[in-house]
Amino acid sequence: MQRAEILMATAIGLILLAMSVSVAFAKDDESENGGIEQDTVGVTTPVPGIPSNTGDRAQGQRDDDDENDDANDDANDDANDDADDDSDDQDDDSEGEGEKHRSRVADVLKSLLDLADEDRGIGDDVREVAREQASSSEEASRAINAVEARSTLLEFLFGADFKNLGILRSSLSTTENHIERLKKAKERAISVDVRAGLNEQIAALQKAKDDADAFVQAHEEVFSVFGWFSKLFQ
Secondary structure, eight states, X not given: OHHHHHHHHHHHHHHHHHHHHHHHHHHHHXXXXXXXXXXXXXXXXXXXXXXXXXXXXXXXXXHXXXXXXXXXXXXXXXXXXXXXXXXXXXXXXXXXXXXXXXXXXXXXXXXXXXXXXXXXXXXXXXXXXXXXXXXXXXXXXXXXXHHHHSOHHHHHHHOSOXXXXXXXXXXXXXXXXXXXXXXXXXXXXXXXXXXXXXXXXXHHHHHHHHHHHHHHHHHHTOOOHHHHHHHHHO
């Protein structure tokens, strides 16, 4: 009887031990599973084009800001360039006809001197024409400035500044002679490039002369009281 009790107690102890071990393993499994679930909390599957977390969203916002800054910089640069172009146009418009004429002819003379160095056969003739034309264009520029400086009242009463218009006409006659001399020099030029260059500068000088001729004609035809009375008595 005593032996049976001992066996019974031993069996009960083994059962209790097995149950304790089972409970311990169950708790370990729950702890591991819970850790995994805890680790996976907050993790989402990334979607293309959408930031997956706060850091990505912040980076995307910074990229957008950078693009906006670049766009603003480009717009400002374009506006500044347009303003510079407008300023240059205003500077050109503010120049008098005399300064415009001087500038156009000066460009032609510089090119003529370069061409003279390229062809020794006609170099001396071209340089002489350039030197004489420089003096003539200065005279023409001063005459144009004087005509433009005449007051509106004087022009209305007595007409344009015919004295300086006469000086301008004489200067333009000299320019016409220079154009003819350049045409003859072009025929004697050996280099094809020099001929082409002379042809281009002759055309530019002719254009400057034509514009000055139009200036003279426009001022000669201005209405004046004195001119009107003169026509009545004629």
